[in-house]
Amino acid sequence: MFRAVEISLFDLVIGLSEAVDLISKELNKHHQRVAYITYRIGAELKLPPKKLSMLTMAAALHDIAAISLRERIETLEFENNAQTEHQERGYQLLKTFAPLKEAAEIIRYHHWHWEDYDDAVPQESNIVFLADRTSVLLNDEIDNKERILKHVNKYSGTYFNPLYVEALMKAAANNSFWIELSLPSINRIISERIDNSSLYIDDDILLDISKLFSRIIDFRSEFTATHSSGVAATAKYLGELCNLSDSECLLLEVAGNLHDIGKLAIPKELLEKGGPLSPEERALIEKHAYYTYRILDQIKPLKAVNEIACLHHEKMNGKGYPFGIEGSKLSLSSRIMAVADVFTAITETRPYRDGMNERQAIYTLLTMAENGSLDERIVRLAVENYSELKKTCLLSQKMAAAEYEKYRMEVMGNLAVR
Ligand SMILES: [Fe+2]
Ligand SMILES: [Fe+2]
Ligand SMILES: [Fe+2]
Structure with a gap:
């Protein structure tokens, strides 16, 4: 067998995810930011490296199937809960590709409220949801940290698993969290830190x-x-x-x-x-x-x-x-x-x-x-x-x-x- 390229799946996914945010300035690096926040929550929870890598890839692709501009903007409203279709579409698209099947399952429920979870829903979906909702509250200057965290906290125990909210609070207490979130290329930072050694693709x-x-x-x-x-x-x-x-x-x-x-x-x-x-x-x-x-x-x-x-x-x-x-x-x-x-x-x-x-x-x-x-x-x-x-x-x-x-x-x- 000949080899055309050797590349890590993680870098490929995270690089490609940037594409969907170019559609509008209003999207404001949404996928990169959600991937970063997800990664930080997961790291705080000490998830095993492979799980953390899969979860971060799910976050990097979570809204990939929100196809029209209207739909993309709607997903940025904090209280908008009528968003089932793009989750299902994302799941159906990604599940056919075996190395991302687990990420597809996570994406399928990324707007579900934690209080409505049953056994079918992977717990990690709630980390993406929490990161996603935190990201939509961010503005360009990231000068409203306290307001954002207070707002998110209000939904601890209903929308969000309290353990995950606690992990977010710990990560967000660290100055680097906010600085890195505002950098032009957040993807590079995640890529340098994530364990992607086992994901090389032929x-x-x-x-x-x-x-x-x-x-x-x-x-x-x-x-x-x-x-x-x-x-x-x-x-x-x-x-x-x-x-x-x-x-x-x-x-x-x-x-x-x-x-x-x-x-x-x-x-x-x-x-x-x-x-x-x-x-x-x-x-x-x-x-x-x-x-x-x-x-x-x-x-x-x-x-x-x-x-x-x-x-x-x-x-x-x-x-x-x-x-x-x-x-x-x-x-x-x-x-x-x-x-x-x-x-x-x-x-x-x-x-x-x-x-x-x-x-x-x-x-x-x-x-x-x-x-x-x-x-x-x-x-x-x-x-x-x-x-x-x-x-x-x-x-x-x-x-x-x-x-x-x-x-x-x-x-x-x-x-x-x-
Ligand atoms: Fe073309
Ligand atoms: Fe979404
Ligand atoms: Fe989103």
Whole structure:
């Protein structure tokens, strides 16, 4: 077996969690802060290192399935308790990835009041809930410590397990707690202190986790539910047509799954908007490619993946975004990714248009090669192998669509039972 990258699962999770907070200034590093507070409470309680690491990962991802901006902002209201859906969605998304199954269980109940707990609810969920509610009371200056702690204390024994509140109070009595909470990169601090030695992942797990993130990105909207899967399969197949090695093809597949991760930072309302976009709206959507770069850049071992993923909107003539890099400076893999993205996007149906048929798609690809948008040689390969390419893309999208349907039914079914 070949190794593409070696990376700790903890660093990957905590780095990727930052993505969802870029969506709005109001979110104010919410996931990083909740992860930090959770970590400090857990450390105060002397949880075993592995448990503490899993719990902190759950905290770093806890609101990952709150998909619209409205929903994200609502979770920031202290007294808002009608928040079951994003917990269930988060659970359903993460439980399919075995190394994070325990974190998924914790996330499933992260708004439950301690007084309502039964045996099915992991106690650690209440630590995330406590950290979450503490975090939403913080403002930028963190100058209201006493008020925050007093407010939280009021709910000790009802919302929160008193033991956990006590641990929070002990941690918060320490000056470093507040200083570190206000630092620009809290993630680094947690990552340096947590025990993540046993969580190193190989390339199979890397592919699985990239798939998991492709679901988190795509399942926000039924209209994009299969996009990243289609791009990943198309890019891998084009890589094979270009005689790339197995590990280069693996990187293409992983990069395809992650190429739109920056879209987590774009409000769903805008992504789904039909009709013409204003220049401001277009500029905001185009930011997603830069955000993909920035998110993946946090995770140094993913450098090679990032170089393919974040350049998928660059053009051969240098008029693409986010960097305006010319074709001669783009690697073959990033040029493949650009073709794979266009191929998948134009052939799939969007809220504002139907997918193109073969004739229209080939015409569009050739035009884009001619006007300096896409690499001519790769487009030629795509056109020559059109039906095989379409079949590969469709098969992967069909599998993703079936998973999306299952996910939707399970979320709805479980919410109806509660
Ligand atoms: Fe939440
Ligand atoms: Fe939250
Ligand atoms: Fe994109």
